Structure formats: C-alpha cells, structure tokens
Amino acid sequence: MPHAVARLREERLARSLKPFVARGSRAERCPRCRIVPSHCACAWQPEPGAEAGVCLLMYDVESLKPTNTGWLIADVVASSHAFIWSRTEVDPRLLELLADPQWQPVVVFPAEYAAPERVVDRVDTPEGKRPLFILLDATWTEARKMFRKSPYLDGFPVLSLQPESLSRYRLRRSTRGEHLCTAEVAALCLELVGEARAAQVLDNWLDVFTEHYLGAKRHFSPDITNAAHRALERD
Template identity: 70%
Template sequence: MSHAVARLRASRLATSKKPFLARGCRALRCQDCRLVPSHCVCAWRPRIAAQSAVCLLMHDVEALKPSNTGWLIADVVADTSAFGWLRTVVDPALPALLGDPQWQPYLVFPGEYTAPERVVSEVAVAPGKRPLFVLLDATWSEARKMFRKSPYLDSLPVLSLQPEQLSRYRLRRSKRDDHLCTAEVAALCLELAGDQRAADGLNAYLDVFSEHYLAAKAPRAIDLDDELHRRLQAFL
C-alpha cells in the first residue's frame, strides 16, 4: 500500500519510541487493510475517479489506529494527502499544498466555532480550480483544539455541513449520534462537489469495512453476498 495515510503511518511508526498497542494488538493484521487475514477487505477496495481532493490533518496516533477511516478515504480518492498534526511543528508541504493555485481549499468544520464571514455551506470553485477538502482527523475534543491552534488554516473558508442522517459509524463510541466519522464527512463533501459516485462508493466501502471489522472482533463469519457487499460490488 502506497497511499498517503499508509506512508504517514509508516513514518509515525519509524519515529515512535514505544509500540502503539491497539485493541486486539496481538492479532496478525493485513498490512494493507489493517484487518485480520480471515476478514481482509483488500478485494473489496474501490478506486473511483473524482474531481475533488482530500487533505487529512491527522492527530498524533490516528494513522496508527486500525479503526481509522481516513485510511478508507485514501483507498478510494486518489488525490488524498495526509499530514500529522503537531501544535508547534508544521510540515512545509502542507501550506505549499494549500497555496497551490490548482486547488480551492475548504476547511470542513462546524460553522458555530468560527466567525460567520468565514462560513460557507456550498462548494463553489472558480474555473481552472478543483476543490480540496481539509479534514481534521481526530476525536471531537482533539479536532476542536486543532481548529483553534492551527493559524495556517485561519485564512481558509470553513465549509459547515448539515448532514441529514445520523452517523452509521459503529467502530468507536461517541457521545453524540450526529458526530460523523471522517469517511462520512468526506463522502458528504464529495457529494456537495458533484462527485456523487465517489461519495456513494466511499459510503458503501465504509459499511463493508465496518462489518468486517466488527465480525473479526466477535469473531464471526462474513456473508459476502449480503446487501452491503452487493452494494459495494457496483463500484469495483
């Protein structure tokens, strides 16, 4: 696997002073999908053309977590970048990406946390530009800190989403059902930008990944001919 999140994970592991111990850390995992081999989803990974791009700003150990869904975005959307977040250090490639004239970057975050004049609810891109969605990949409390303490993001318009559906994500607990996981947020952004097929494919992939992940924990067998897998099959 050579996408941006995989490379960030490898870099983070190389600089770690102690091993990252995820739940079920003793299990042998596929290096490409992070699931146990019996429940691997590599054969179900879609690759869908999209006009949009995604930039993941990932808090500390997010890239190391087997349940991280930023990884799924990078699986599906070819133009996905990933950067580790530190309060005092900024990878120079990040501001360079945000300043690249081919992109129209949007920082995706609830509008209630910033000045009203920064908030937009639609994706409007000038001719010759492509949308670049900057997502803060972290827990909710971490994401709020990242939003406040990343001055290089202060000039970006804030895309405030109003999702109609509750989160379908089942791999980590949240106190609020309206807190979407990173892949769900990315799918909503793709939909707003007109990349409907990529949005639908990412949602289908998230559902299958979640089913395989939870089945591996149970453990129980996977029905590869159920509704979730049939829906994803259309994108392979």
C-alpha cells in the first residue's frame, strides 16, 4: 500500500491544472524510490518501523519534487502522515489527527521563532500517548511562513533541536550548513525519544538515496559497498 507521502503526491497531481515540471522531473523514474531505473535503490529499501509518529506539513508542490526527503521518512516511519499546507484552509483530517488522544503532538522548529514558554528540548509524553513530530517540509523561507500562519499549531510545544554536525544533504543548495533537511530532522527526533535504530536506518536510507540520485544525475555508479548500503542490507 502506498505510504502517506505517495498518496499525497497523487492527490496533488490529481488537482493540478497543468503538469508539474521540476528540474529532472521529466526523466523516467522508479515509482517506489523515485530514481531513474538505471540507479534504482529499491534493493536497499528499509522496512517501516518506529513507535513515534511523524506528521509532515508540506508546502504546495513539495511532495512533487524528486528530491523531497519527506518521502524517505514515510519509507521508514510506519505512522507517517502527510498534508498539504494552506494558509486559508486546513485539511479536516489534519485536525482530526492532532486531536487523536493516542498522540502527543510536538512542533519541531527553532526556538528563536516561538514564545519561550512553548519551547522544549525534550519530549515527555503522558502515559498511553506516543510522540507525534510535526515537521514543516518546505524551503526555509516557506517554513517560517508556515510556522507563523498556522494558528492550529499554537497550542503545542515547540521542540528546538541542537544538531551537533552540519547537514549532509547534497541534493539541494543551502546557504547555511546548519539547516538540516527534513529527513535529518526526523532522524534526530527519533533518536531523542529512544528510537536510535529507526534513526540510524533513516540516516542510512538518506545516504543511499542521495548516492543513487546523484549517481544518476552525474553519470557515475553508486558505491554499493559503503557503510550505509551494508547497514541496510543487514537490516
């Protein structure tokens, strides 16, 4: 069964008035891993797991971009949910998810943009609840807009992460190395709540996806003997 981001992509395509054209989007791609067939990474596709949940709020066409890493999160985290963000309309399914008593929603965003009383550096969940990490999947400029203009998130704590290393993401340019891609953020969240194995699987899957994607783009063969490939083979 397609995961949440794959379903959202199909919903977004269905309501498009004209074809979406991103850089490289015209190439034939594997429907599962989104990489051209010559460099398909499906042999290393991990099995979904993790107890924590992830809710991806995706800016308009983000789900259509071949380089989107929210897709990789949904490959790994079984309880993944994805919604297109809108300033004027809120998907009722999103509000239903946020009100579900099994979840403790937490917005993941830098502390400097939130009221101090909302900011936390750890996730404490009441008995019977599981953490639901709300990730704003967009460019940095778009994400700040989403954070400011989503009043239905105002009642939830804001988790401010302090990454110890710079981003390894190589598929889009960023002027600031401390800005992690969405999959890297999700991996830190999983590690924070004791899901170290799922976090490592997600990190490895990001590395494998990146290696294969760039290999197809730059015409080189991915190194299938590197640590990330070997780790996913063992899993």
